[in-house]
Amino acid sequence: MEKLYFASDYQEGTHPEILKRLTETNLESTSGYGTDEYSEHARELVREACEAPNAQVQFLVGGTQVNAVMISAMLRSYEGVVSATTGHVGGHEAGAIEYTGHKVLTIPGVCGKIRAEDLEQYLTDSFADGNLDHMVHPGMVYISQPTEYGTLYSLAELEAIRGICDRFGIRLYLDGARLAYALACRENDVTLPDLARLTDAFYIGGTKCGCLFGEAVVIPDPALIPHFFTIVKQHGALLAKGRIAGLQFETLFAQREGGRLYDRVGEQALAAAERIRAALKEKGYRFAMENPTNQIFVVMDHAKLERFGAQVEYSFWEKAGENESVIRIATSWATADENVDKLIELL
Numbered sequence: 001m002e003k004l005y006f007a008s009d010y011q012e013g014t015h016p017e018i019l020k021r022l023t024e025t026n027l028e029s030t031s032g033y034g035t036d037e038y039s040e041h042a043r044e045l046v047r048e049a050c051e052a053p054n055a056q057v058q059f060l061v062g063g064t065q066v067n068a069v070m071i072s073a074m075l076r077s078y079e080g081v082v083s084a085t086t087g088h089v090g091g092h093e094a095g096a097i098e099y100t101g102h103k104v105l106t107i108p109g110v111c112g113k114i115r116a117e118d119l120e121q122y123l124t125d126s127f128a129d130g131n132l133d134h135m136v137h138p139g140m141v142y143i144s145q146p147t148e149y150g151t152l153y154s155l156a157e158l159e160a161i162r163g164i165c166d167r168f169g170i171r172l173y174l175d176g177a178r179l180a181y182a183l184a185c186r187e188n189d190v191t192l193p194d195l196a197r198l199t200d201a202f203y204i205g206g207t208k209c210g211c212l213f214g215e216a217v218v219i220p221d222p223a224l225i226p227h228f229f230t231i232v233k234q235h236g237a238l239l240a241k242g243r244i245a246g247l248q249f250e251t252l253f254a255q256r257e258g259g260r261l262y263d264r265v266g267e268q269a270l271a272a273a274e275r276i277r278a279a280l281k282e283k284g285y286r287f288a289m290e291n292p293t294n295q296i297f298v299v300m301d302h303a304k305l306e307r308f309g310a311q312v313e314y315s316f317w318e319k320a321g322e323n324e325s326v327i328r329i330a331t332s333w334a335t336a337d338e339n340v341d342k343l344i345e346l347l
Contacts, residue, residue: 003311003312003313004311004312004313004339004342004343004346005312005313006312006313006314006329006330006331006335006339006343007313007314007315007328007330008208008315008330008332009178009181009208009209009269009294009295009330009331009332009333010207010208010332011313011332012332012333012334013212014210014211014212014248015210015211015251015261015265015333015334017251017261018210018211018212018247018248018251018252018261019212021247021248021250021251022212022244022247022248025038025243025247030243032240032241032242032243033229033238033239033240033242034058034059034238034239034242034243034245034246035242036242036243036246038243038246038247038250039059039242039243039245039246039247039250040246041246041250042057042059042216042246042247042248042249042250042253043057043246045249045250045253045254046204046216046218046249046253048253049192049253049260050192050193050195050196050218050220051192051193051196052193052196052218052220054220054221054222055196055218055219055220055221055222056217056218056219056222056225056228057216057217057218057219058216058217058219058228058229058232059214059215059216059217059239059242059245059246059249060203060214060215060217060232060237060239060245061213061214061215061237061239061245062207062213062214062215063088063175063177063203063205063207063208063215064093064094064096065215065235065237066175066203066215066217066237067088067089067093067096067097067142067175068093068096068097068099068100068235069217069231069232069235069237070173070201070203070217071089071097071100071102071140071142071173072097072100072101072102072235073225073228073231074139074140074171074173074200074201074224074225075102075139075140075171076137076139077101078136078137079102079136079137079138079139079140080102080103080104080105080136080137080138080139081097081102081103081104081105081138081139081140081141081142081173082105082106082107082114082119082122082123082138082140082141082142082170083104083105083106083107083114083141083142083143084106084107084108084109084112084113084114084143084147084148085106085107085108085109086109086112086147086148086149087104087106087109087142087143087144087147087148088144088148088175088177089104089142089175090104090106091148092148102139103136104142105136105138107119107122109147111147111149111151111289111291112147112148112149112150112151112289113143113147113151113153113157114141114143114161115157116157116160116161116163116164119141119161119164120164120167122138123138123164123168123170126138127168138168138170139170139171140165140170140171140172140173140200141161141165141170141171141172141173142173142174142175143161143172143173143174143175144174144175144176144177144178145174145175145176145178145179145182145190145195146178146181146182146291146293146295149289149291149295149297150289150291150292150293150294150295150296150297151289151291151293152182152185152187152188152190152291152292152293153190154189154190155189155190155194158190158194158198159198162198162199171200171201172198172199172200173199173200173201173202174195174199174201174202174203175202175203176195176202176203176204176205176215177203177205177207177208177215178205178208178209178293178294178295179203179204179205179209180205180208180209180210180262180263180265180266180269180333181209181266181269181270181293181294182266182293183262183263183266184263184266184267184269184270185266185270185292185293186292187292188292192204195218196218196220197220199220200219200220200221200224201217201218201219201220201224201225202217202218203215203216203217203218204216204218204249204262206245206248206249206252208332209252209262209265209266209333210252210261210262210265210333211245211248211249211252212244212248213245214244214245214248214249216249252265265333266333268333268334268335269294269331269332269333269335270292270293270294270331272294272331272335272337272340273293273294273295273296273331275340275344276296276329276331276340276343276344277296279344279347280296280298280347283347285298285299285300285347286298286299287299288317288320288326294330294331294332295328295329295330296328296329296330297317297326297327297328298326298327298328298329299320299324299325299326300324300325300327301323301324302323302324302325303323305325305327308346311346312329312343312346314327314328314329315327315328315329315330316328329343
């Protein structure tokens with residue numbers, strides 16, 4: 001049997017509708033660096049979806065690139081970014097944030113999330129420290145939706161974190177690499193307009209959500225980062241053929257019969273994940289963490305994992321004892337029903 005790929009949500013190329021638009025416009029000549037008409041229209045569509053008419057919208061290539069650019073652009077030279085210990089910027093970005101000269105300040109999370117009360121205590125203690133002038137100052141908070149463990153922040157949790165950031169005068173930044181899979185969840189009560197209202201900046205992920213590549217950075221108040229275009233260029237993140245990224249987001253956010261494509265890609269991934277999750281429960285597998293999104297974290301003994309891994313590409317997550325490990329099974333916008341059937345049969 002051909003090997004099944006469930007290791008991540010960016011293993012396929014791009015959604016057929018996006019590929020069609022790229023092919024249709026392939027030989028057109030447009031201005032560069034995202035100043036073309038497709039990118040401008042995409043910006044308008046993103047602003048409408050976020051109900052943020054004045055927002056600055058910029059298209060970058062990938063998540064780590066966006067995080068490094070945004071965090072360094074919003075922080076002073078002596079400031080660091082507060083993240084849950086499990087946050088992507090602290091664990092899976094190879095020191096990209098530190099490479100910009102800013103420290104990742106980690107605090108314990110619960111199910112991948114920063115709790116408002118823990119953040120408040122950390123910031124209270126940090127700013128009351130008599131040695132603060134000799135230390136890295138907390139300058140912003142990093143969170144993601146969904147989290148690294150596929151869990152979701154509720155609207156109430158986000159509002160609480162926003163309130164604490166306001167109290168201490170620091171920024172709130174949200175990583176939306178898998179945002180489509182959060183927005184499509186029945187359990188989710190956070191919308192794009194909520195993110196535009198509650199964060200200082202966030203991004204709408206495309207690479208993991210149907211695009212060939214690309215992320216849409218949204219800065220609700222453009223005055224927050226003057227000359228952001230130039231900062232992007234300085235970081236080597238400005239795409240000369242910017243229309244390729246803009247066109248993809250125009251396709252994702254255009255209103256068509258049946259709704260926006262961005263909403264539909266999330267729904268497809270969740271439907272596949274729900275089928276797999278139900279089968280795992282039925283067959284008695286143990287979950288490392290419960291979550292409602294497209295990432296499934298399963299505990300598997302090593303003997304079974306060796307047989308499973310011969311037929312399924314998965315992500316190793318962490319050891320769970322001497323004879324067990326936690327693995328991640330991830331679905332995407334492109335997960336086919338027949339591959340879900342095959343995976344369930346193997347389980």
